[in-house]
Amino acid sequence: MRPVGYFSRTMLVAGLAFLYAPILSLIVFSFNNSRLVTVWDAAHSPTLKWYAVLLTNGQILDAAWLSIRIAVISATVASVLGTLGGVALARLGAFRGRALLTGMTTAPIVMPEVITGLALLLLYVALEHAIGWPHGTGAVTIALAHITFCMAYVTVVVQSRLVGFDESLEEAAMDLGAHPATVFRRITLPLIAPAIAAGWLLAFTLSWDDLVITQFVAGPGSSTLPMVVFSKVRLGVSPDVNALATLMVAIVASGIAGSAVVLHYRERRRARDVQRAAAVNA
Amino acid sequence: MAQLVSPGGRKLVAGIPLAWLTVLFLVPFVIVLKISFSEVRLAIPPYAPLFVQRHGLPVPELHLSNYGFLLSDPLYASALVYSLKVAALSTLACLLLGYPMAYAISRASSTRRTVLLMLVMLPFWTSFLLRVYAWIGLLKSDGVINNVLLALGLIHQPLVMLQTDFSVYIGIVYSYLPFMVLPLYANLEKHDPTLLEAAADLGARPFMRFARITLPQSLAGIAAGSLLVFIPAVGEYIVPSLLGRTDQLMIGRVLSDEFFENRDWPVASAVAVVMLVLLLAPILLLQRFERRALEAER
Numbered sequence: 001m002r003p004v005g006y007f008s009r010t011m012l013v014a015g016l017a018f019l020y021a022p023i024l025s026l027i028v029f030s031f032n033n034s035r036l037v038t039v040w041d042a043a044h045s046p047t048l049k050w051y052a053v054l055l056t057n058g059q060i061l062d063a064a065w066l067s068i069r070i071a072v073i074s075a076t077v078a079s080v081l082g083t084l085g086g087v088a089l090a091r092l093g094a095f096r097g098r099a100l101l102t103g104m105t106t107a108p109i110v111m112p113e114v115i116t117g118l119a120l121l122l123l124y125v126a127l128e129h130a131i132g133w134p135h136g137t138g139a140v141t142i143a144l145a146h147i148t149f150c151m152a153y154v155t156v157v158v159q160s161r162l163v164g165f166d167e168s169l170e171e172a173a174m175d176l177g178a179h180p181a182t183v184f185r186r187i188t189l190p191l192i193a194p195a196i197a198a199g200w201l202l203a204f205t206l207s208w209d210d211l212v213i214t215q216f217v218a219g220p221g222s223s224t225l226p227m228v229v230f231s232k233v234r235l236g237v238s239p240d241v242n243a244l245a246t247l248m249v250a251i252v253a254s255g256i257a258g259s260a261v262v263l264h265y266r267e268r269r270r271a272r273d274v275q276r277a278a279a280v281n282a
Numbered sequence: 283m284a285q286l287v288s289p290g291g292r293k294l295v296a297g298i299p300l301a302w303l304t305v306l307f308l309v310p311f312v313i314v315l316k317i318s319f320s321e322v323r324l325a326i327p328p329y330a331p332l333f334v335q336r337h338g339l340p341v342p343e344l345h346l347s348n349y350g351f352l353l354s355d356p357l358y359a360s361a362l363v364y365s366l367k368v369a370a371l372s373t374l375a376c377l378l379l380g381y382p383m384a385y386a387i388s389r390a391s392s393t394r395r396t397v398l399l400m401l402v403m404l405p406f407w408t409s410f411l412l413r414v415y416a417w418i419g420l421l422k423s424d425g426v427i428n429n430v431l432l433a434l435g436l437i438h439q440p441l442v443m444l445q446t447d448f449s450v451y452i453g454i455v456y457s458y459l460p461f462m463v464l465p466l467y468a469n470l471e472k473h474d475p476t477l478l479e480a481a482a483d484l485g486a487r488p489f490m491r492f493a494r495i496t497l498p499q500s501l502a503g504i505a506a507g508s509l510l511v512f513i514p515a516v517g518e519y520i521v522p523s524l525l526g527r528t529d530q531l532m533i534g535r536v537l538s539d540e541f542f543e544n545r546d547w548p549v550a551s552a553v554a555v556v557m558l559v560l561l562l563a564p565i566l567l568l569q570r571f572e573r574r575a576l577e578a579e580r
Contacts, residue, residue, distance in 0.1 A: 005389070011382035012398070018379075019405050019459065022416035025426055029419060039424070085299035092292055097300045104303040106569045110510060112517020112561070114534045115554045118541060119310030122551070125327045126313050148306040151299065163579045180291055209409045212519050212534075216541070226411050233415045233524065237422070245412040252407045256400065 023249060030242035050243040057240065060228055067208055067225040070139060074146035075203035081147065082154020082203070083196055087188065089155065090162035091170075108152040117216030120145045124217065137219035145217045146207040153206065154199035161195035162188075201255075311558070318551035319344045329547050348552035358536065358553070365533040366560075368447075369515035372454040373462075376511050377504065379455070380462035384503075385496075387463075388470040399467065406460045414453050414524050421449050421525070445527055453521035458514070462507040468575070469503025470496075502571055509568040513561055533557060 031046035032039075054060060085105060088095070108116065124134055124141050134141055169191075173183045211226040218227065232238055320343075321330045332343060352358045387398045405413060420426045421443040428440040443449055473496065481491045519534040526532065531539070533553065540550040 005386075008382035008386040008389070011379065012386035015379050015383040015459065015463075016398075016401055018456065019402070022413060022420055022456070023405065023408065025420055026412065026416045036424070039429070081299050081302055084295050088296040088299065092296055095292060095296050097296060100308075101296065101300050101303070102573065103569060104300075104307050106572060107565055108303075108307060110513040110565060110568060112514055112519075112534055112557065114517050114519050114537045115314075115557060116307075116310075118537065118550060118554050119314045120306065122313045122317060122547070123306070123310040129327060144306060148303065151302070155299070160576070160579070163576055205407055209411065211411055212538075215538075226409070229411060229415075230520075233411075233418070237415070237419050241412070241415060242419075245409065245416070248412065249408050252404070256404065256407070260400075 023245075026242050026245045027249065030239065030246040032239065032242075035239065050239040051247075054240040054243045054247075059223075060225070060240075060244070063223050063225040063228040066139065066222060070143050070146060070224065071204045071207040073143050074150055074207040075200045077143075077147045078150035078154050078203045078207075079196055079200045082151040082199055083158050083192070085151065085155035086158025086162060086192070086195075087184075090159045091167070091188075105152045105155045108149045109156070113210075113212035114216075116149065117145070117213040120148070120213065121216045137217055138222045141217045141219070142214055142222065142224065145213050146203075146210060149210075149213065150203035150206055153202050154196070157199040157202065158192050158195045161192050165191055205252075314551045314554050314558075317548055318348055318555045319346070320548050321345050321347065322546050322548050327547070328545055345548075348548045349556075351549060352552055352556065357531075358533075361531045361533045361536045362556070362560075364530055365516050365518075368450055368454065368532065369512050369518075372451055372458070372515050373508050373512040375451065375455045376459055376462040377508060380459055380466055380507065381500075381504070384463045384466035384470050387467050388473070399464075402460050402463050402467075410457060411520055414457060414520055417449065417453055417456065417525055418444065421452070444525060447527065449525040450522055450527070450532075453525040454515050454518060457521060458511040461510040465506040465510060465575075466500065466503045469500050469506075472578075473499055502574065506568065506571045506575065509564050509571070513564050513568065516561060517557060 029040075030050055031048070032041055033044035033047045033049065034041035085101060089098070089101060089105070092098075120141075121137070124137060128134060128136075169187050170183050173187055174180070178186070209226060210224075211230055214224050215227060218224065229241060229244065233241055316332050317329050320332050322328060323330050330343075383402070387395055387402070390398055418425070422428070423440040423442060423444070425444070427443070428437070431437045432440065477495050478491050481495055486494070517534040517537075518532060519538060522532040522535055526535075537550050537553040537557070540546050540553060
């Protein structure tokens with residue numbers, strides 16, 4: 001077992017270094033004074049000047065605000081639709097359209113985005129031609145596209161959570177005469193609530209970050225943050241983009257650290273409660 | 283379990299997501315297929331209707347010219363072959379790096395395992411675009427890697443790494459590595475360690491134990507991880523746009539250029555159809571593996 005152990009551990013360290021080195025370099029050079037992103041200007045660094053440049057750039061701020069609004073709406077609608085999809089696949093057994101739903105859940109996740117983006121735009125154009133809606137493209141068409149690929153992810157997350165639980169709790173409630181809607185609200189929903197929350201966050205992140213599909217379905221007037229960033233970095237590196245990346249990494253990292261702390265305390269409290277209950281029973 | 287939900291409820295629970303995905307995912311592909319058979323024209327929308335009225339009846343007018351065009355210009359075949367090659371080799375590289383990583387995580391203690399899994403997933407939660415962008419700063423001729431190598435005296439003039447095949451492979455492996463590690467971990471974590479102990483007791487050497495026990499048991503994980511990397515990598519757009527060669531395009535970029543630069547929607551649709559046909563088998567295969575993995579959970 002040993003040789004395989006050392007080899008795989010070395011590869012794990014190397015792989016994690018590979019994953020984090022670029023992120024680390026983004027962060028370090030966001031505090032660099034020089035315009036040249038890769039040459040460290042030791043005399044005048046670290047500096048927060050690129051953060052000031054970033055946060056006074058009206059185009060970036062407008063795009064970020066649009067992206068936030070689209071991401072909140074997309075994640076919320078996708079969570080509702082994805083929860084329905086996940087419940088259907090995990091709890092309904094055989095139903096008409098099951099194979100179709102399974103297929104349309106996996107496919108958007110792996111489908112190259114250029115294909116999905118083109119297909120959605122052509123749908124919008126055909127719809128406008130046929131029924132006069134949507135009028136051109138913009139925030140609404142972007143949100144509809146984002147909901148569609150985000151709900152696939154939520155479906156998978158909710159489904160795998162439900163598959164892990166057996167149905168005996170739900171069956172017991174049914175046997176005791178609870179209405180199906182009550183069973184869902186009082187038992188199924190609390191069970192899958194963490195999965196729905198995780199799905200919402202994942203959907204928010206995917207919507208916030210999407211470039212390729214958005215480029216196809218965004219109108220000329222509506223530029224999301226990734227679109228603005230892409231047109232900037234296509235022309236070369238720019239230090240204020242490093243500052244933006246650093247802010248995003250900081251938000252994600254503190255969110256994850258925060259949730260880890262909450263989980264840790266909840267776990268400790270439960271352990272204490274279990275001990276106390278045992279003591280009372282004894 | 284059918285009795286859990288009332289018949290009306292069943293229809294709603296399954297029907298709403300089905301209807302949504304049918305309209306916004308399935309129908310669009312039918313439209314792509316349709317437009318790939320029509321002719322480009324200078325109008326809004328910039329393609330000719332597929333059905334023309336003849337003697338009061340709608341008659342379909344199918345043009346194969348877009349597909350003929352794809353065949354006649356070697357640019358398209360070369361972009362397609364290059365994309366398949368890049369995706370296949372990147373998938374292999376992800377597997378060679380990701381397998382030992384997943385294995386090490388699956389053998390770690392349970393607290394460490396949570397942290398390690400989080401570390402693999404964390405980049406996935408930060409922007410794809412910005413992570414690819416980070417590599418420009420590292421790989422440029424006056425970038426971080428060249429500066430370090432020059433300072434150490436290992437090289438005397440900067441290496442050309444950006445806008446080469448190398449940078450494309452780095453970018454794709456980097457972006458898709460978590461997609462390989464996570465399904466492999468899910469598979470390896472379930473292995474029964476007593477099998478390996480029994481083999482060791484019977485005198486099997488480490489390599490033999492790996493080749494005869496661990497590897498065969500993890501084939502489903504390898505397949506799922508590889509497909510999750512390969513399928514989207516074929517149509518990758520951001521990595522080749524930011525890091526890739528300018529003299530050799532990938533097919534995702536070709537599709538997008540046909541659409542945005544040449545405004546030739548029918549040819550762009552035909553490119554999409556060709557990609558879809560090629561990726562259909564891998565997508566169906568992936569679905570089979572995922573269904574099996576879910577059934578194993580039950």
